[in-house]
Amino acid sequence: MASSSRNDKKYDVFVSFRGEDTRDNFTSHLCSALCRQNIQTFIDDQLNRGDEISESLVNAIEASAISVIVFSEGYASSRWCLDELVKILECKKEYAQIVIPVFYLVDPSDARNQTGPFGISFSKLEERFKENPEKLQTWRKALKEAASLSGFHSLNIR
Structure with missing residues (x-):
């Protein structure tokens, strides 16, 4: 078992999403449904955006038993989302966090x-970070790994 047990967790679920794409539709409905079931859910609606993933966000990811990654068309155009994704996958390995795409x-x-369309979004980010091929490769690897996990496709379920 991982070094961090389920009992140390502050949140049941951490939700990673691109706000512009899903905050006022899918993600808000998901969070409402989880909260109605008394599932402690963290979303980043009160964090300030900056260049680097914030310490409070890293702490929230680490303090969650499960991470749900909402891949939307614009998800891959956000450095913030991709840095979250990398951290989530680190927690999957280090703490056996459950990750659901x-x-x-x-x-x-x-x-x-x-x-x-997802690739078009990522190519916009590539343009901005072409001077940092290592970072781009880290994000590509994280996207491939996370999108290869068993998850849910919105076109197949309600």
Whole structure:
């Protein structure tokens, strides 16, 4: 078992999402449903955005038993989202955190391979970070890993 047990967790679920794409629709409904079931849920609606993933966000990810990643069309255009994703996958390895991908109007293979509309979003980020190929490779690897996990596709379920 991992070094951190379920009992040390402050949150049951951490939700990673791109606010512009899903905050006022899918993500708000998901969080409402979780809260109605008394599931302690963390979303980043009160954090200030900056260049680096904030310490409070890192702490929230580490303090969660489960992370839900809502892959939307614009998810891969956000450095913030991709830094969250890398941290979530680190916690999966280090603390055996459960990670559940949700593909919101995105084909899982597009997220996995950075193709289609999802790939177009990632290419916008690539333009901004072309001087940092190591960071881009880290994000590509994280996207491939997370999108390869068993999850939910919004076109197949309600």
